Amino acid sequence: MPLPRIVITGVGLAAPNGNNLSEFRANLLAGRAGIERVELRYIGQTLAGMCHFDALRYQKKKEVRVGTRAGSISIYCAREALADSGVNLESTPKDRVGIYIGTTEHGTVETENEIYNISKFNYDTKFWSHYHNPRTVANNPAGETSLHLGVTGPAYCIGAACAAGNLGLIHAAQMLRLGEVDLAIGGGVSESTQSFGIFAGFKSQGALASHTDPPKASRPFDKARNGIVVSEGGCLYILERLEDACARGAKIYAELAGYCVNSDATDYVLPNPVRQTECVRRAIAHAGLAPHDIHIVNTHATATPLGDIQECEALRAVFGDGCPNTRINNTKSYIGHAMGAAGALELAGNLPSFDDLVVHPTINVDDLDPACALPGLVLNRPEKAARVDYILNNSFGMLGINSALIVKRFLP
Amino acid sequence: MTKDECKKLVLDIIADIAPDEDLSQVKPDVRLRDQLQLDSMDFLDIVMELRKRYGIEVPEADYMQLASLDSCAEYLTPKFNALAGKS
Numbered sequence: 001m002p003l004p005r006i007v008i009t010g011v012g013l014a015a016p017n018g019n020n021l022s023e024f025r026a027n028l029l030a031g032r033a034g035i036e037r038v039e040l041r042y043i044g045q046t047l048a049g050m051c052h053f054d055a056l057r058y059q060k061k062k063e064v065r066v067g068t069r070a071g072s073i074s075i076y077c078a079r080e081a082l083a084d085s086g087v088n089l090e091s092t093p094k095d096r097v098g099i100y101i102g103t104t105e106h107g108t109v110e111t112e113n114e115i116y117n118i119s120k121f122n123y124d125t126k127f128w129s130h131y132h133n134p135r136t137v138a139n140n141p142a143g144e145t146s147l148h149l150g151v152t153g154p155a156y157c158i159g160a161a162c163a164a165g166n167l168g169l170i171h172a173a174q175m176l177r178l179g180e181v182d183l184a185i186g187g188g189v190s191e192s193t194q195s196f197g198i199f200a201g202f203k204s205q206g207a208l209a210s211h212t213d214p215p216k217a218s219r220p221f222d223k224a225r226n227g228i229v230v231s232e233g234g235c236l237y238i239l240e241r242l243e244d245a246c247a248r249g250a251k252i253y254a255e256l257a258g259y260c261v262n263s264d265a266t267d268y269v270l271p272n273p274v275r276q277t278e279c280v281r282r283a284i285a286h287a288g289l290a291p292h293d294i295h296i297v298n299t300h301a302t303a304t305p306l307g308d309i310q311e312c313e314a315l316r317a318v319f320g321d322g323c324p325n326t327r328i329n330n331t332k333s334y335i336g337h338a339m340g341a342a343g344a345l346e347l348a349g350n351l352p353s354f355d356d357l358v359v360h361p362t363i364n365v366d367d368l369d370p371a372c373a374l375p376g377l378v379l380n381r382p383e384k385a386a387r388v389d390y391i392l393n394n395s396f397g398m399l400g401i402n403s404a405l406i407v408k409r410f411l412p
Numbered sequence: 413m414t415k416d417e418c419k420k421l422v423l424d425i426i427a428d429i430a431p432d433e434d435l436s437q438v439k440p441d442v443r444l445r446d447q448l449q450l451d452s453m454d455f456l457d458i459v460m461e462l463r464k465r466y467g468i469e470v471p472e473a474d475y476m477q478l479a480s481l482d483s484c485a486e487y488l489t490p491k492f493n494a495l496a497g498k499s
Contacts, residue, residue, distance in 0.1 A: 061431035066453075127464060130456045 006173040007410060009250040010085025010238030012077040013348050016049030016231050016335045020080060024345075025352045028360040029382050033215035033334045035229050040196045041116060047209060047217045048193040049231025049336035063148065068110060068135050069191035071144030073234035073341075074101055078145050078185050085238040086250060087183065089149060098181035099142045099155035100172045101236070102164025102188035103340035104397065106157065107136030109194040141189050153181050161397025162300070163261070164188045165235065165343025166405045170259050172239045182244060187344035189234035202228055205269065207304050218337075219364040220301035220308050220330045221372040221379075228302045229336030235344035246412075253351050257390060257408040258287025264400025271307055276314035276402050280394065283404035284318070289390060292323045294406070296359055296391045297376075298346045299330045302337050311396070312372045320375065327376045327385060330362035343395035343403065353388045354409045413492040415485035421492075422484045425461045429454050440481035462488070467495060 017034030172186025
């Protein structure tokens, strides 16, 4: 028996260069990045992708104070996605709604803050916040969202490193197919810009980007790339089974076509192109497609010197020959690495291509690294495509987790 | 420190803990929980802020003394003054 068809019926996002899908898309087409200089405890001045959505649009001041930034981003994205979808939550059985949010990490920000807090009181732990535990549990962003919405269905986070944004969607689709819920809010979020430890960790690895001009700092595939720009952000989708979406006359952005999640089983941080190729091939097979059917590939590429090369090697093995209609782009060149939100946000940036047939480029490629040359790589300027029916979204993470998600143009 | 000054300090703390509330109409003799949206975590916040800002300790057995602004003033003013006397 075929599995239920799953569709995306709403999008809510917070990106460093856009507070909603249309702002985000406009800036992707105009080549406008969202990276800025920030000042961090112990690190000093560095670069990050910061969001500027109004947290008080949906939350009260007390909610923002008591909760976490990841919670705030999740609530904003969930409310935006629900409004976009036209779902009336008040007349929806709230025990049949699920919230599935991918995160790379959670709890780091709060713990760093609390240690800094008690350092001012001679490390006396009686000054440690009673909010620490609910703020640091790994399900915090999903839990805060369920609290805010009054959702009594399942609400939890999926830890999948930098692949988490794809995993949020994949897991949501799986839960809908199992009949666990009727409406899913799925995607990923990141509050990583508030954790100095994450920046310091990348810096110690030699993987933190630097540049005198912030919007140019994230440079996947460029010869002068020198590492990652850490970003915050979020993107949550409303996902439903097709028959439910049609029953309420929902607008449909795209349909889930296929996916694969696998593991490198090789190294803590270095990617394995063989396993990445396998992940992409299996996702394409899962969707019942061949590589030449894919019209847009959003690469994971984070602008590390080696990681970009490994991914290009993996993609060359799949798309290197006989894929004249396959275009390849990257979103991190605009928004940096949005960690748990990356996969979900990057997919959103390409979704409007189903409507306008324009493929956004990857920017900041002044001098393409020959080791990153790929047929169909869209550099610096958007390109018009004859057709856009299938989009492949890659996200790879530490400890070797790989995810490849394919969405397709919805045809009834 | 007078009791009125003490009530003002407590209201300043509550203004940070409950930033959406209008505190101008708070009645000093009525329980705070009956006038404002304050839960048990918020009261722990009041205890924590007294500790962090003023070095005042409120043992768990005395939490009910913080029920209203009047009872806060009754309970806390001597504590403030004891600390001031020591320094």
